Amino acid sequence: MEGLLRQHEWRIIDQSAVGVHFQALQSFGTDDTLCASVGAGKAPATARTWVHHNTIVLGIQDTRLPFLQEGIQFLTSEGYQPIVRNSGGLAVVLDEGVLNISLIFPEVEKGIDINRGYDAMWQLVQQMFADFPQPIEAREIVGSYCPGSYDLSIDGKKFAGISQRRLKRGVAVQIYLCVNGSGQRRAEVVREFYQLAKKEEQTKFVYPEVVPEVMASLSELLGVELTIADVMLRLLKQLKANSEYLYAGQLNEFEHDLFPGYYQRVMERNEKIAEMADQIS
Template sequence: MKDTKDLLVQERWRVIDQSVSGLYISALQSFGMDDTLCTSVGAGTAPASARAWVHQRTVVLGIQDTKLPFLKEGIDFLQEQDYEVIVRNSGGLAVVLDEGVLNLTLVFPEKEKGIDINRGYEAMWQLVKDMFADFNQEIEAREIIGSYCPGSYDLSMGGQKFAGISQRRIRKGVAVQIYLCVNGSGSERAELVKHFYELSKKEEETKQVYPEIIPEVMASLSELLQVNLTVQDVMLRFLQVLQAKSEQLFTASLSPEEVPLFEGYNERVIERNQRVLGE
């Protein structure tokens, strides 16, 4: 695991904490923000950066979801349940965000050698294992069939998924993103997505493959560890691990040079959503 350790060990880690402020802004901004960090970290104008973000009730669709034959019915259902619906600018499928889901992004500069895609995933897996090492529970990384947004780096305990990892790469910057279901009911979130797919796909044959969701295979960390964890508890664990991996850990917001970058990326994300969702 030496390579993985190398990625997490950075001379300086800048932390952008939107675990509270994110509740007051649209999740769309998070995707513009990660693209901004990818660009500035990749260009070497900003240090390795870690971002924490939490948003109100939102279902984030992947591009593939927008090809569902009865998408409007599915979106109408989610909106009736009081969820905002947005489309992210990267692959994958639908995921649920709410006040009990902590999202973390690690942004690395891709140096001369480059960062192999699995190495990015392994770094995030290692981070989560370190964050919960005191529970002495095995955290596996493998696809959990029946979960929403399944992938080969689903994180699970005892066959129940609590997190999913994705990656985005822009101009020599690598953003590795994870959603951690901290508290609340993992199966209720899965039930919501299951219903969305049932309404959006019906019995129609589709070129794309969509997950057949089994709600029981998903759980939150609080359910799995049988403790009442809050997002702030998990934030503290996150910061402690990064602190141990760097000579300097500091919190900051975007630099003056990054602000116009963010405005441009954010505009693009908004325009894409308007185009795709016809709003």
């Protein structure tokens, strides 16, 4: 576990302040590009940070909901842009109070065990907030949106979820951190989405029964008003402590050439959702 976070060098690509026009689809295309590049040895281990405004990221299973059109209609009426991601998991909320961090590792030696990737991210978040007395747990929080065995929580309330994407000998471990704002309000949006998109229909796949009270932001849980910039500083300090060399970078030439292809795949996966949203607007 220690070995994965510890890298000779970390490149940081910070897209946390790009603004409202930076689309989440570009983010998923970028992470796939970085997986392929880092996996091919064309770039060092990379941490990428990103913030997207009023976006609901759906999982593949969410697109199979029986009344998806009604769910999409509700999300767009609330001012959210729905998109479908390529990594595992279910619906999550992204807005200006949610910081996303992707850690992209090369899959060297015998490969990276899936839990080892999750543990590295959990360890990083624990280190980032080690000055607070509250312990950060990793276990499934029942009633949260996009529940999983590595939900990060304080006092039983979830503030972060982790997913993984593996591609071309690269591994992207992705986390969304609810930094500020109301975790409960975000969960209410997702609960309403599922109520409208599933109704009482029996489905093969078990969708979460969202209980908004089990979700919160770090600011709410720690009793301190944190900003995205505060959390970025904490992240940079830990990446520096876990490497000999930390530097800010952008996509290199190899990655610039790869990006259009991966972005196109993400766009194609989202055609159906985009059509639904267009019909509504």
